[in-house]
Amino acid sequence: MLAPKLHTDELDISTELAARLIAEQAPRWAQLPVQAGTAAGTECVLYRLGDELVIRMPRRAGERLDAFLTQGILARLAPLLPVPIPELVAEGQPTADYPAYWGVLRWIAGDTPVEGRLTAPTLLAADLAKFLLALWRIDLSEVQLADAPAAYRGGPLSEEHEFTLEAIGHIRGLIDADLARSIWEHAMELPAWDGPATLIHADMMPGNIVTRNGRLAGVIDFAASGVGDPSMDLIVAWMLLPGHVRSAFREVTGVDDATWLRGRARALSMALGHLDYYRQTSAVMYDNARYTISEVFADYHRGGSV
Numbered sequence: 001m002l003a004p005k006l007h008t009d010e011l012d013i014s015t016e017l018a019a020r021l022i023a024e025q026a027p028r029w030a031q032l033p034v035q036a037g038t039a040a041g042t043e044c045v046l047y048r049l050g051d052e053l054v055i056r057m058p059r060r061a062g063e064r065l066d067a068f069l070t071q072g073i074l075a076r077l078a079p080l081l082p083v084p085i086p087e088l089v090a091e092g093q094p095t096a097d098y099p100a101y102w103g104v105l106r107w108i109a110g111d112t113p114v115e116g117r118l119t120a121p122t123l124l125a126a127d128l129a130k131f132l133l134a135l136w137r138i139d140l141s142e143v144q145l146a147d148a149p150a151a152y153r154g155g156p157l158s159e160e161h162e163f164t165l166e167a168i169g170h171i172r173g174l175i176d177a178d179l180a181r182s183i184w185e186h187a188m189e190l191p192a193w194d195g196p197a198t199l200i201h202a203d204m205m206p207g208n209i210v211t212r213n214g215r216l217a218g219v220i221d222f223a224a225s226g227v228g229d230p231s232m233d234l235i236v237a238w239m240l241l242p243g244h245v246r247s248a249f250r251e252v253t254g255v256d257d258a259t260w261l262r263g264r265a266r267a268l269s270m271a272l273g274h275l276d277y278y279r280q281t282s283a284v285m286y287d288n289a290r291y292t293i294s295e296v297f298a299d300y301h302r303g304g305s306v
Contacts, residue, residue, distance in 0.1 A: 003036070003045040006281045010059045017098055018047040018055050023094050026104060029053065039222060041207060044286065049104060053089060057102045064101040065091065066223035074222060076143040077199075081134050083127075084108050084218040109220035110210035115291040120214030125245040127216035128160050128209075129252035132233050136198050140227070151202040154228020156192050157262060160269050167272035175293055180272060183300055190258045192212030193229035200228045204236040205270075206288060209251075230255065234263025235270060239288060239297045246299070268296045 003013045019034040032050035042064075047055040052282050056065065068074050068210050069088050078085055087106040094100055118124055153160075164184050201208075202224035210218035234255065237246050248261055271292035277287035 001036075004281075005059070006042055006278065006285075007059060009061075011061055011098065011100065013045045013057055013059065015047060018049075018057060020047065020087065021092055021095065021098060021102065022055070022104075024095070026090055028230075028255065029104070034256045038266045039223035041225065042282075044221075052107050052121065054105050054107045055102065056105055057098070058100045061099045066225075068222040068225050069103070069105075073143070073145065077135075077138065080138055081219075082131055082182050083216050086220050099221045107279075108210050108220065110212040110217035113206050113209055113211045113240060113269060115288055116242070118214065118242065121245045122244050123215055123231070124211065125241050125249040126252055128204075128236055128241075129249050131216060131219060132201075132204075132230070132253060135201060135233070136230050138199050140197060140199060145199065148197070148199065150280070151200050151226035151232065152224035153230035153266070154226070154230075156233035157188055157190070157265060158228075160266070161188060164269040164272060167269070167276050168172070169271065170276040174275065175272075176297065179297060179300070180268060180293070183268060183296065184265055187261055190262055193231065193259070195230075197227045199225070200229050200230055200233050201225055202228060202232050204233045204239075206236075206240045207284075209236070209240065229259075229262065231259045232266055234260065235267040238264060238267040238299065239292045240270070243295060243298060243302070263297065264296055266294055267300075271296070 001014060015034055015036055022032045022034065033049045034055070037046035037048055037054065043059055045057045045059060047057070049055050058065070064070070069086055070091060074085050075087065078087070088103055089106060090104040092102040113124070140148055165181070168180050201219065201222060203221060208219060208221040209216065210220060213219055234253070237249055241249055271289040274285050275289035275293065278289070
């Protein structure tokens with residue numbers, strides 16, 4: 001069975017293809033069962049390989065696994081973080097029927113949390129804040145990242161201005177477009193990040209978070225990671241956490257008002273884009289976008305501009 005597609009230019013990916021790639025390029029695991037994962041990323045399809053491994057397959061031709069994974073950067077970060085992060089076990093090569101690089105990673109056992117259905121939100125909020133603090137405080141020279149690239153997201157908000165206004169225009173009628181624009185334009189007046197070079201994850205969405213018994217058990221997908229504004233990582237406060245634990249999450253992170261509000265604006269911007277892009281292809285992404293926008297609006301109404 002083919003994996004469901006989220007984009008128009010995707011490869012045909014299936015359990016059979018994944019098993020064939022393993023048999024051809026990693027025969028030591030050929031006897032292990034290959035099964036569709038319970039979750040799939042927007043850029044990769046995941047297949048379980050036995051009990052301890054997972055196959056990660058980019059959705060588009062010519063794609064590679066992210067550099068943080070293949071260049072050993074995550075291996076250097078792992079000892080400095082409080083929960084497991086991806087560990088690459090083997091990298092596969094493109095073939096005629098699958099023209100992209102792929103990989104076998106160590107499986108991080110747990111569940112993908114769903115907004116509005118958290119079993120221990122207070123504990124998870126604290127776990128997430130502690131993870132982010134540990135990540136932000138990493139000495140880049142200590143992990144041989146003194147010249148780390150900029151994160152895919154996490155530059156000045158002005159870089160997202162045109163995208164955000166365009167997204168608002170596309171979904172006018174689905175949301176309160178005037179309120180969305182007001183929140184965004186207020187954020188555009190905030191001071192930009194001027195702190196030290198900070199390593200950020202840059203994609204702290206629910207799909208990249210692993211929980212077990214309600215607690216944080218791992219963080220995955222560092223493809224967007226690099227140096228940037230830590231407010232980018234605060235998106236999880238609106239994309240996943242309920243309002244009643246958000247202030248506790250913020251308190252642990254210790255961020256100032258401007259950073260917090262930039263984070264809220266980034267969550268809104270991403271959700272606006274997702275609501276437009278995924279409304280026909282992914283109920284999970286669409287529902288999360290709806291949740292995020294609702295939480296940002298409610299947060300704004302509760303506290304005004306702060």
